[in-house]
Amino acid sequence: MSSTAQRAASGSPRRGRFAAFVLATVATCLTAGCATAGAAQAPTTAATAPTSTAATSDPIGLIGMWRVSDAAGEGPDTWLRLDAPEFSLWRDCGMIGGGWLAGERTFLAQTMSASDDCANGGFPTIAWLDETTSYRAADDGWQLLDAEGEPVASLAIDGAPDPIDTVADFFAEPPVIDDAVRAFFADAAPLPDTLAAAGADDLLGRWEPAGASYASDPHVVFLAAGEWTGSDGCNGQSGRWAVDGDGELLVISGASTLIGCDGAPAPGWVAGARRAAFDDEELVLLDREGAELGRLVRAGG
Template structure:
């Protein structure tokens, strides 16, 4: 999910999203795989989801790239995956259905990897156990036209932008110490600017969540780390108050690799080009 500007007003996350995963460990990728193969509409088998639940995974070219369709409504969020088999999803808020709050799917918080199995896809936890099986959805998702645009439920089309955004990442440059889940946990800060209200930072928590600030606007999301310094993170909608905005949260979201250099955390993109550095706070 990409950063969405909402002038002045804070996006309030409902209490139903508090059911998160336990302490984070290094993700255990299933195998070398193509994340583009995850794009589509998928029937969710298992994970205690009701029959007919569809997980729609769209590529980076679409603003709303993850949606979970249940009989009473839709939940939106974001997802990231890489060619090493790592997978990360984030559904930040519940939905309202028939005056009842439907909780976010906590099973998605347990998923750290994926595996291709013929026409199906398997979502796995850090121990390699199957959390849910995804089967191609052949029937259209029923959509209430008063609530959703018809295109919101159509099978996503893979674009060149999607292929570029999900392309295999380069290895970490030689001579650097790959970051691990253990070394990433903590608060990482940037030098404050003149027009910043708070210290720009990101704080990676052991429960796989993170929070931060660009100096004026709060940001948050989820993250996982894998072997060789691989890193995936989501970012949720935020405000867009003007200041000397620092891209700390954007570095984390765009990063595919991370390294530790003394007391500094170095972010790299998929081409192993340096995005920026933060230091321990």
């Protein structure tokens, strides 16, 4: 993506191209049971900081405007706004946006856009956010942790960023927790007794639709680095993934082309899945309500 396409349009006060791009991209691309971005909903409850006595992690507690500290490469005035399902990272150069998901233990995020000078010099990266795989409560907020359980960043409620002329004003304000946010983080339906929950290691590798063969080669590949790729036979798609427990599948998916062909929507099954389980050798993907989306078999199996 070119820096021209990523930059917010100048001379567009309040709601620039970045704001429109983030909301449209997240609502379209994060298909793990989400509908409308929480920021677009009517507010009901202001986000508050979690307490240090929390016995378990609650992903809803991550909703908020957080000052970032102890993160490699970040300055003192870096804020991370976590709404459902998008994040906005404020830097001196502007803002970087993307999608995120969390379970009781697992956290993953994917950068999708940038504004102003943050879009110069190629697509921006947030190394510490890419490395984050889990989180835990701290005295004044949260710690984000890498795969080894080491902190990569600390989040605390401490002020707010100054508004940016090319970005909608609400991005500089704390998000709210409403019914849409609660629904976004609602537990997926439990697995039926006939299925066995899949673990992260069980999913690694290449998978193809069960019960049929296609010349167009629809497939998905789960990579150990927490990334996935796939094709319906004509349209490629990719994103990030994690398993949080009991087969709970967290998936972020990027945009895809819309070429029609004789294939199977295997990437769409992955993007919409909230649980992954096995029926003998078949990998079964189910949505939040427990409806079966599709079945896959290991390539060459």
